[in-house]
Amino acid sequence: MTHGIHVTGLGWSTPLGDGIEDVWQQLLAGHDGFAPLGAPFPLRNELAASVPSVPPGPDHGARLTALAAKGLRAAFADAGLDPAEDGVALVLGTSYGAHLDEEAESLYDWAGRCAEAVAFPGAPVCVSTACSAASDALLVGAELVRSGRYRAVVCGGADILTPAKRLAHSMLGTMTGERLRAFDTGHSGMLLGEGAGFLVLEPDASRAGRSYAVLRGVGASNDAVGLTAPAADGRTVRTAVERALADSGLGATDIAAVSAHGTGTVLNDEAEARGLAMVFGEQPDAPAVFGTKGALGHSLGACGAVEAITLVLALRDRTAPPVAGLRTPIGEAAGLVRPGRRTVHGTAGVSLTLGFGGFNTALVFTVDGGTS
Numbered sequence: 495m496t497h498g499i500h501v502t503g504l505g506w507s508t509p510l511g512d513g514i515e516d517v518w519q520q521l522l523a524g525h526d527g528f529a530p531l532g533a534p535f536p537l538r539n540e541l542a543a544s545v546p547s548v549p550p551g552p553d554h555g556a557r558l559t560a561l562a563a564k565g566l567r568a569a570f571a572d573a574g575l576d577p578a579e580d581g582v583a584l585v586l587g588t589s590y591g592a593h594l595d596e597e598a599e600s601l602y603d604w605a606g607r608c609a610e611a612v613a614f615p616g617a618p619v620c621v622s623t624a625c626s627a628a629s630d631a632l633l634v635g636a637e638l639v640r641s642g643r644y645r646a647v648v649c650g651g652a653d654i655l656t657p658a659k660r661l662a663h664s665m666l667g668t669m670t671g672e673r674l675r676a677f678d679t680g681h682s683g684m685l686l687g688e689g690a691g692f693l694v695l696e697p698d699a700s701r702a703g704r705s706y707a708v709l710r711g712v713g714a715s716n717d718a719v720g721l722t723a724p725a726a727d728g729r730t731v732r733t734a735v736e737r738a739l740a741d742s743g744l745g746a747t748d749i750a751a752v753s754a755h756g757t758g759t760v761l762n763d764e765a766e767a768r769g770l771a772m773v774f775g776e777q778p779d780a781p782a783v784f785g786t787k788g789a790l791g792h793s794l795g796a797c798g799a800v801e802a803i804t805l806v807l808a809l810r811d812r813t814a815p816p817v818a819g820l821r822t823p824i825g826e827a828a829g830l831v832r833p834g835r836r837t838v839h840g841t842a843g844v845s846l847t848l849g850f851g852g853f854n855t856a857l858v859f860t861v862d863g864g865t866s
Contacts, residue, residue, distance in 0.1 A: 498697060498698065498708065499636055499639050499640065499695050499696070499697065499708060499709040499710075500695070500696050500697070500698060500699045500702075500705040500706075500707075500708055500709075501693050501694065501695060501705060501706040501707045501708070501709060501806060501859070502573045502575075502646075502694045502695075502696050502699060502701070502702035502704065502705060502706070503569045503570065503571075503572040503573025503574075503575060503648075503692075503693065503694030503702070503706075504568075504569060504572055504692075504693055504694075504706060504803055504806070505565045505566065505567070505568025505569030505570070505571070505572055505650075505690075505691070505692045506565055506568070506689065506690060506691040506692070506799075506800055506803055507545050507547055507548065507561055507564050507565050507568075507689055507690045508527065508545065508689045508691075508790055508800060509526075509527025509528070509543035509544060509545055509546070509687055509688070509689065509790055509791060510525060510526075510527045510789070510790065511546075511547070512547050512564070512568065514572075514803070514807075518804070518807045518811075520789075521786060521789055521790075521804065521815040522813065522815045522816075522835065524789075524815070524816050524818065525789065526543070526788065526789040526790070526818055527543040527544075527687065527789065527790055527791065528541045528542065528543050528673075528685060528791065529541070529542070529543075529544070531544060531655070533657055533660060533661070534657060535657075535661060537660055537661065537664045537669070538664045538667075538669045538670070538671045538683075539664070539669055539670060539671050539672070539685060541673075541685055542655055542660065542685060542686050542687065542791060543685065543686070543687030543688070543789075543790055543791030543793075544655055544687070544688055545561060545688050545689055545690075547564065548560050548561045548564060553596075554591075554592035554595050554596055554598075554654060554656050555591065555592040555596065555598050555599065555604065557592075557654055558588065558591050558592055558604065558652060558653070558654045559604065559607050559608055559611060560611075561652050561654060561688070561689070561690045562586065562588075562608045562611075562652035562690050563608055563611035563612055564690065565650065565652060565689075565690030565691060565692045566584075566608065566611075566612045566648065566690075566692055567612055568692070569648055569650070569692035569693065569694050570612065570648065570694070572694070573646075573648075573694040573696075573702050574701075574702055575646055575648070575694060575701075575702075577612050577613050577614040577615075577648075578613055578614070578615055579646075581644050581645035581646065582614070582616070582644065582645070582646045582647070582648070583616065583618075583619070583635070583638050583643075583644040583646070583647040583648070584605075584608075584609055584614050584616065584618035584619070584647070584648050584649070585618065585619045585620075585621060585631045585632075585634050585635045585638070585647060585648070585649035585650075586604075586605045586608055586618055586619070586620050586621070586631060586649075586650070586651065586652070587620070587621040587622065587623070587627030587628040587629075587630060587631035587649075587650065587651030587652075587795050587796075587798070587799070588601060588604070588620075588622060588627055588628075588651055588652055588653050588794075588795035588796070589622065589624055589625065589627055589653050589794040589795030590622075590659070590794075590795075591604055591622075591653070591654075591795075592654070592656060594656060594658035594659055594662065595656045595657060595658045595659075601620045601622050602620050604620070605618040605619070605620035606618065608652075619631075619634060621634060621651075622795065623849055623851065623853045623855075624794070624795070624849035624850040624851050624853055625755075625792070625794050625795065625797060625798075625847060625848065625849035625850060625853070626714075626798055626847040626848065626849035626853040626854065626855045627651050627653075627794075627795035627796075627798065627849070628650050628651025628652075628691060628795060628796050628797065628798035628799035628800070628802075628847075629798030629799070629802065629845065629847040629855035629857060630714070630798070630853070630855050631649040631650055631651055631798075631799065632649050632650065632693060632695075632709070632712070632798065632799065632802060632857055633712040633714060633855060633857070634649065635647040635648075635649030635693075635695050636695060636709055636712050637712075639695050639696065639697055640697075642697075645696065645697065645701075646694060646695065646696045646701075647694075647695045647696075648692055648693075648694050648695075649692065649693060649695060649799075650690070650691045650692030650693055650796075650799035651690070651691065651692075651795045651796040651797075651798060651799050652689070652690035652691075652795070652796050653688055653689070653690075653793050653794040653795040653796040653797075654688045655686055655687070655688045659686060659794070660686055663684070663686060666722065667683070668683055668684055668722075668757075668759050669683050669684060669685065669686070670682045670683030670684060670685060670758060671683070673685070673788070673818075673819050674757075674758040674787055674788045674791070674792075674818070674819060675758055675788065675818075675819035675820060675821075676754070676756030676757065676758045676763060676785045676787060676788055676817055676818075676819065676820065677754075677756060677763050677767060677783075677785070677817060677820060677823050677824055677827045677831045678758075678817075678819055678820045678821055678822060678823065678824065679821075679822045679823070679824055680819075680821070680822070681758045681759070681760060681763055681824070682758070682760070683757075683758055683759050684757040684758045684759055684787065684791075684792045685758075685787075685791050685792065686791050686792055686793075686794070687787070687790050687791020687792055687793045688791070688793050688794075688796070689790065689793040689796045689797075689800050690796055690799075690800075691796055691798075691799030691800035691801075691802070691803055692799060693799060693802065693803065695709060705862075706806050706810070706861070707806040707809065707810070707859045707860060707861045708859065708860050708861075709857060709858070709859055710741075710742035710743070710744065710842070710858045710859065710860050711738045711739060711740070711741030711742025711743070711744070711857070711858035712737075712738055712741055712855075712856070712857055712858070713733075713734045713735065713736065713737025713738030713739070713740070713741055713855070713856045713858075714734055714737065714853070714854060714855045714856070715730040715731075715733040715734040715737065715854045716730065716851070716852045716853060716854065717730045717852030717854070718852055719852060720852070721850060721851060722850050723761050724761060724762055724765040724766075724848055724852065725765060725852070726761065726764065726765055726768075727765070727768060728764075728765045728766065728767070728768030728769030728770075728771070728772060729769065729772070730769070730852070730854050731765060731766055731768070731769025731770065731772075731846070731848065731854050732769040732770075732772040732773055733854070734769075734846070734854035734855060734856040735769065735770070735773050735844060735846065735856045736773060737856070738844065738856035738857060738858045739773075739844075739858060741858070742842075742858040742860075744842055744858060744860075746773050746774055746777065747777055747779075748840065748842045749774065749781045749840070749842050749843060749844055749858075750781050750782065750809070750838045750839050750840025750841065750842055750843055751781050751782045751783075751784070751805060751808050751809060751814055751836075751838045751840070751843035751844075752770060752774075752781050752782070752783040752784070752805075752830075752843060752844045752845075752846060753784060753785070753786070753801045753802065753804055753805035753808070753843065753844070753845040753846065754766060754770070754783050754784065754785045754831075754846055755785065755787075755797075755801075755846055755847050755848040756784075756785025756786075756787050756788075756817065757787060757792055757848075758787065758788070758819075762848060763824060763826075763827070764824065764826050765848075766846070766848060767824060767826035767827040767830065767831075768826050770783060770827075770830055770846075771826060771827075771829075771830065774830065775829060775830070779839065780829050780830055781830070781840075781843070781844075782808075782814045782836035782837070782838050782839075783827070783830040783831045784804075784808070784814040784815055784816070784817055784831070784836060785801075785817050786800070786801060786804050786815065786818075788817060788818025788819045788820075789815070789818045797847065798845070798847040798855065798857075801845050801847070802845040802857055802859070805843045805844075805845045805857075805859055806859055806861070808838055808843065809838060809840075809841055809842070809843050809859060809860070809861040810861050811838075812837060812838045812839075813835055813836070813837060813838060814835065814836040814837075814838055815835060816833065816834050816835050817831055817833070820832075820833050821833060841860055841861045841862070842858065842859070842860045843858070843859055843860075844856055844857065844858055844859075845857045845859065
């Protein structure tokens with residue numbers, strides 16, 4: 495079990511800014527970071543959510559490094575942790591990085607450059623499991639902490655908007671021509687974003703003197719049905735969540751909030767909602783399910799860490815932000831999502847990520863007062 499893995503530091507860069515509390519308040523207020531972004535070819539939608547604090551440039555690989563380094567520095571600083579200290583590990587997740595747009599180095603070389611940028615002297619681990627990469631980086635980080643080999647692991651992910659990624663999703667039909675409306679009857683696809691998110695994991699909170707939350711359990715599964723479409727019945731989503739719950743020592747009735755993947759595509763929303771309903775749908779007090787892609791866009795290999803941070807904050811404040819664009823929930827999500835802010839009636843939650851290739855990753859967090 496992953497009991498006792500404390501989150502002692504947080505850092506992110508998002509389309510709504512870089513400050514943890516400032517971005518959180520904007521999410522609670524229902525703001526979003528979308529704006530028209532030009533492209534050299536026609537797209538289904540020119541809206542995208544870019545990170546303003548890392549200016550665009552012709553070298554996509556360098557920009558991805560800069561974005562990751564910015565988030566890493568914030569997490570190290572927030573935890574009061576020196577990257578050069580003994581016993582510290584670094585796990586970075588991303589999707590394709592800059593590989594669709596330019597001849598690029600290997601992702602392991604990219605992770606090495608990120609490590610150099612923050613003066614981390616060791617060899618980082620790089621995880622690339624499509625849209626679940628950052629969540630899987632957290633899963634790997636949890637395993638490294640509980641192995642006893644490291645006293646602190648900084649883990650998460652970063653990803654950037656590039657012309658080729660936007661064209662690919664436009665041609666695939668996964669990009670909406672309107673607004674991203676996750677779990678809504680009017681959903682018609684996703685909109686891309688970018689960002690970085692990192693969490694510092696430690697076996698106890700004594701060094702840092704505080705803990706945002708405890709990462710209690712991790713679980714994963716794979717659909718094994720196709721390169722892009724999820725398994726429609728949602729059973730592998732259920733498997734990932736149930737494995738995380740079993741690892742945490744908690745039950746479904748302990749969960750008060752779920753930070754969902756919520757891409758706004760028809761297939762993903764329906765499969766995810768079915769899986770969550772299998773786990774939580776029969777409870778009289780179902781958890782508050784929310785998603786932030788309608789505000790921040792789909793940041794691909796970064797979204798798992800960004801959304802894990804939003805779950806920690808929702809548990810802390812006992813409030814889940816509104817699901818942007820949600821008016822009428824799809825039938826599969828009945829009782830789990832609804833418009834507006836939600837009160838979170840408890841101290842345990844699940845962050846869930848679904849990635850191309852059938853990757854499903856679930857992370858269980860608790861805050862002070864959670865079930866022990």
